[in-house]
Amino acid sequence: MAHYKLYCVGGSGNSFKVALFLNCVGLDWEPVGVDFAGGQTRDPAWREATNAMGEVPVLEVDGKRLSQSGAILTWLTETHGVFGPASEAERFETLRWLLFDNHKFTGNFAAHRALHSKALDAPPAAHAYMRARTEGALAIVERHLAGRRFMLGERPTIVDFSLVGYLYYPPEETGFDLAAAYPAIDAWRGRLAALPGWKPPYEMMPVGRSMPMRL
Ligand SMILES: N[C@@H](CCC(=O)N[C@@H](CS)C(=O)NCC(=O)O)C(=O)O
Numbered sequence: 001m002a003h004y005k006l007y008c009v010g011g012s013g014n015s016f017k018v019a020l021f022l023n024c025v026g027l028d029w030e031p032v033g034v035d036f037a038g039g040q041t042r043d044p045a046w047r048e049a050t051n052a053m054g055e056v057p058v059l060e061v062d063g064k065r066l067s068q069s070g071a072i073l074t075w076l077t078e079t080h081g082v083f084g085p086a087s088e089a090e091r092f093e094t095l096r097w098l099l100f101d102n103h104k105f106t107g108n109f110a111a112h113r114a115l116h117s118k119a120l121d122a123p124p125a126a127h128a129y130m131r132a133r134t135e136g137a138l139a140i141v142e143r144h145l146a147g148r149r150f151m152l153g154e155r156p157t158i159v160d161f162s163l164v165g166y167l168y169y170p171p172e173e174t175g176f177d178l179a180a181a182y183p184a185i186d187a188w189r190g191r192l193a194a195l196p197g198w199k200p201p202y203e204m205m206p207v208g209r210s211m212p213m214r215l
Contacts, residue, residue: 004029007058009036010202011210013110013166015057017069019204020161021076024197033207070098073158083157090152097151097159108134109166116175119211138182145184164192168200173213
């Protein structure tokens, strides 16, 4: 049995953030599929046993079940001493970007993807609102990455793993052609994809059942 079990589903970019860390560090882990499309995360018994917040990813280790990708990444980096902040200033920047990612970057990108892929049925005004919010967040990261190799500078950290979580899903699924419209983000995600251990999300987590993201 693997040391780490990651409860996840291939279509979950939040799960991919954690899977990427585990694989790039070469840790002993296995994905455990969740039937997201079938409503497993809303099942009271699943919530009681696995995550009261009703979300993946959940990382199981030594009898504990940890949730929230930003908290899990922080725990992993402190436990294994890699891909973490190297100073007090970087620690502050790490928390700052993880919060921005969860609130604005991944938060908007993932919601827009759900609308774009028609996994959710929403009025056009709601779709346009989410698109504008997502473009705003992408522009902030595009600008930050101009002249930087990674989010905190010269080396990859958990900030990169968090922000990049949804950016390898295909454009027809996300509604954003990053290669065409966001050159700095495109080059940065390419640098991360060159890390040993990187795989695309559906290969990294070939488990579980997502909403119909690819129509
Ligand atoms: N902030 C959370 C977000 C997790 C999240 O939204 N997970 C989605 C899948 S990507 C989920 O399980 N959603 C279930 C639901 O909202 O019912 C994290 O980073 O772990």
